[in-house]
Each structure stands twice: as C-alpha cells, then as structure tokens.
Amino acid sequence: MTGSASELARRLGDQAEAVCREYLSNGHRSGNHWIVGDVCNTRGRSMHVRLEANTKGPAGKWVDEQSGEHGDLLDVIAHSCGLANFREVADEARRFLSMPRPQSPTSGGQRQPAAARGSPDAARRLFGMSQPIAGTLAERYLAGRGIRLAAHERTLRFHPGCYYRDLLTGETQNLPALIAAVTDRDGRITGLQRTWLAPDGNGKATLIDPRRSLGHLLGNAIWLGLDPGAEVPVMAAGEGFETMASLRTVMPTLPVAAATSANHLAGLSFPLGCRRLYIAADADAAGRHGIERLSRRAGKAGILALALRPQLGDFNDDLRYLGPAHLTAWLGDQLAAEDARRFLPSG
Template sequence: MTAMLSASQLADRLAHDAEAVCRHYLSAGHRAGNYWVVGDVANSKGRSLYVHLSGHRRGRWTDAATSEYGDLLDLVRETCGLVDFRDVAEEARRFLNEPHSDPVSSRRDNTLGSQPVDRPAGERARRLFRMTQPLSGTLADSYLRQRGILRASLHAALRFHPSCYYRDLASGRTSSYPALIAAVTDQAGATTGVHRTWLDPDGDGKARVDDPRRALGGLLGNAVRFRFPVHGPIPVMVAGEGLESMLSLSHVMPGMPTVSALTANHLAAFRPPTGCLRLYVAADADAAGRHGIEGLSRRAQALGILPLVLTPELGDFNEDLRRLGPDRLIANLRAQLAPEDASALFPA
C-alpha cells in the first residue's frame, strides 16, 4: 500500500527498485556496473546522467553536464514534466503499485513499441512559467528593489509565483514559498528552463531553506536574457553568471543586451548569438568565475568574436551596486568598456 506514504518514504520505495525505475523512466539508458547511465532527464541517449543502483546512495542521481541531482522522486518529477508534488506522488504510487519483474516489459509503452518516449527537457519549466504572474508590485519585485535593482519589472524574463513547490533534498520534506521565476531561453527566444529564487513570505530576503536557488530544464548553452532585441543582430553584449549580478549591470547599462548563464559552468558553455562582434564576459571574482571567463572567452575567439572581461570591485556586480552605489559602478564599467561602447552607453 503506497497511498499514504510520505515523500521520503516514496523515495525510499523507489530506490528499493532503482533499476526498474530507471528502465521505466530512462529507457534510452543502460546499466554500467552499479550505475544506470543515460544522457539526461529527458531520456536522451548519452552518458551525462548516472543513477546509483546499489550501496548507501542507491537511487541518488547526478547529471554531470548540468550539475542537477536528486533522488528517484525528483527523477520521476523531471522525466514526466510534473510541477505539483501531488502529481509527482500520484505518478510514483502508480509505478509502485504496478508489477515490474520483467526488465524488458517494464519499459514505458508508446506507439513505436521499443523506442524511448520523447519527453522534452524544458516542458516542466515551461509549465511552471505559464503559472506565474507579472513581477510588478509583487514580493519578488520588492526583493530585487532591496538589492538595488529598481526596474526589474520591465524584463519579460522575470515573473512571480506566489506559492512555488519546494522539496528538501536531504529530508524529503515538501513545502511552498513565494518565488522569483526567471525564464531561461535559447537563441530563438524559446523557453528551455527556469531559475527559481524562493523568498521569505515576510519579505526578509530569500527563504530560509538550504538551497533557495535552483534551476531546472535545458540550461546548457542557454541563458536568462535581458534587453535582447526580438530581431536583428546583436553586435555587442554582456554575459555573466548570477541573476542578480547581471540584473545589476542591466540596471546601470539599460541599453546593453545582457544574459545570466546562472553558473560558471553554464557561462563557459553559453552560445553567443549570430552577428556578435564584442562579448563582455562578467563573472564573479572566484575560481569558478575564472573558469567561466576562460571557457566562454575561448568559445568566443573560436567564433571570431572579441572577448573582453568586466570585473567588479567587490565580490560581484550586485555587491558593487548595493555597497558602492550606481555612480561608482558606472565609473568602474566605463573604464573597462571599449571607447565606442562607453560613449554609447554613458554619453557625456
């Protein structure tokens, strides 16, 4: 009987049948020793994602390409494109109440019989973004204003969710918090993922949880985009890591197309748009940030794009904005920009 099991109990039951779960939801993969190996949570062919099939970590999975991880309940959620925990639990209970003794017959059925099911990686992200509301006047707008970002509601990529599902990966406990939602898009403007920042309901910064920021969906090569024109080339732009850091740059350089790749690894893999001539790479002042700068700079040079680095005075550009003020941040940026870009953005 699985109807009354908690989230952690459901995860444990799924882990007990870890290989059957993998064969059912990740049928494009295969067993390799004590692991199930597959391309990603969209059931693509490849070797990026691996699931532990034995030992004390049985049922835990990691995607080396995206840094996503979780247990098998998270895997069910991702592969099925579910948003509400109630739907995730119902799917897990349905699986657990069905026989799965035959590894071949346990593969998910479809019209092609033996072909893996095509589950787009960003479907859950797109569904979540459709459930959001405009940012202006919300708790998320207030949160960003407290961070010195005063015109965030002008960005179509930013939205608000009043009660976004959150699951603690260690305990399995579920809850919900208001959240700032940012759309991750590809070069064509299609939403491939989302970034969530869970917020304290009383307006005191981020929610008091272990990891108040998480991304999901197709992140590799894509980004959260600000001030990007719908049509035409983008000869000059800025790419960087953190959402608030890049929003800070967009705040003081409203005429500059800017993207947040969310992490240093994803920054290194960002795909600059066609027609880009100069790419300013802005990253946090740490080892991971340097990795992102170097990786994206090499990619830009290979495409014939001139990479130029922007560095903050403090830890990141949002810290510069909050602690040093917009005028000091503008002066620091003006000194690092190419003369033609400085004069266009900050006319005398």
C-alpha cells in the same frame, strides 16, 4: 494561418472562457468578454477577449486597446507559456483540448496532465502559471538588492506559492519565488531558475538551497534585453542572475545573459552578429575556468572577449554598497569608448 491552426483556434474559441481561466488567470469575465491587462497575463483592463461569437466576430478573438495588438487564443497560449514556435503552441493547445471542459476554480474542474519533472515543458508550465513581477514580493526583493529593471523585462515572473522540496528530509512547502526564464537565442523557454523568497520579500527564504534551476540550460541563459532573432553586436554575459541584472540596471540598453553556473557560462551560445562580448568576472576557480573557456570559444568565433571586473565581491555588491553612480564610473573605465558612450548614462 494553416488549416490545422484554424481548426485549433476554432476549437479553443468553443471553450474561450475555459482557455482564459487557464492562461489568463489574472483576468475576469465581464459580459461577453474576458478582461485582463495584456496577452502575457498581466493584471489590468486593457485586453478584451470575446467569449461567445456574435455579429462582431468569432469567439476567442482579442484586442489590446492600449498596445493595438490583436489575435486569437493560440496567441494567448504562445505568450502566456513563453512558446516560440507553432509546433509547441499546437502541442500545448492539443493537450488542453484533450481535457474535459475545465470548470471554474471553485467547482473542482480537472487540470492538465503533469509535465515530466525537470523538463523544459515543466519549466514552461510553471512560467505560464506565474505572474509579472510588478507590485509583487519579487519586485521588492530585487529593489532590496538595488536592482531596477524595466517593466518590459518579460523573462521575470513571480509565483506566490512555488513548490519546494527539501532534498535531505523530503519535507515540502509552498513559498513565494522569483521565476527567471532560461531561453535560447530565439526566445524559446528551455528552463528556468527559481529563487525562493522570504515571506515579506526582504531577502531569500531561509533554506539550505534557496535557488534551483531546471530544464535544458547548456547553451542557454536568463536573457535580459534580447530581441529574439535580432543581431546583437555587443553584449555582456556572466554566471549569476543578480550580477547581470545589476549591470543591466546601470546599462539598461545593453543585452545581458546570466548562464546560472560556470559550466553553463562556458557553453553559452552566441547571438547573431555578436562582435564584442563583455564577461563579468568571478573570483572563484570555477568562475575563472568558465570565463577562460568562453573567451576561447568567442575568439574562435571572431568575437572580441573583454573582462569586466567588480571592485567588491561581484557587481551586485558594487551596486548595493558603492551605489549606481560609482558603478557607472567604474564600468566607464573598462568599456570600449564607443560602448561607454552608447550604454552608460551621460554625466
């Protein structure tokens, strides 16, 4: 660790409880420790953060007894905010440390300065304030659409009261929302997509535009199953998150990317080592244009591009109305034989 990192970690340790209240808000204090599920702010009791220095070590050190992971409060900021490089982590730590010491939520402590609206920084802040989807309305919403994703899909979170502004009337309200991180190939959050939900999680909220994106999207995507920096020889890409999450539901080991729009799909950056790209087809003209442009770019990069076509409107319709077994069989006829054996469940 560099000297500047050591100094930042020490100063964060001096305010360990305040740091935990800000970045590990799903936990609580117990004696000399902050107790939480993990470094990504999941509810639970596995991770312990030392709040005051003692004979066992300095304040701010933590260990996850279940996973064996350990680190300091810079690691907490990096994971809870989805930051990939040290400069961003250090900038976020310095922003926090420039504030007066935060007090408990009931005592009216000051908050961090607002990030620029629509910026990647605003996206990272919102993602950091959200929680894992397990047991939330977001999980219920996805299940209602037939989408089942593994618990380790960390690009998805839930916010119980996400700000929404009607662009016509100017009226505002806070509604539950599914938060999907848009990242680059290295896993760095550059933007996100918000899907506002009905109060019971059964469908989207009754809004004119219940889904909006913010941040830097071009070249990036909502990635499911991407190991940042690793080679990805085979992948699938498409416009919509629910389309790609449906493919991921029946092919849980295949990395997939949802680009959020046809234009962004056309400009998607390819991961390292990509040799074969499956593109989820879209019936509208903009979708076809995006697929054609992406296919041409893939060809120039030496990547074989193959289309995957649904039977109904999109792959989420196929999953919901035809069922996962039918969708699996339908995809088996479109994948290369070696990919069908690798990614589709046997039988």
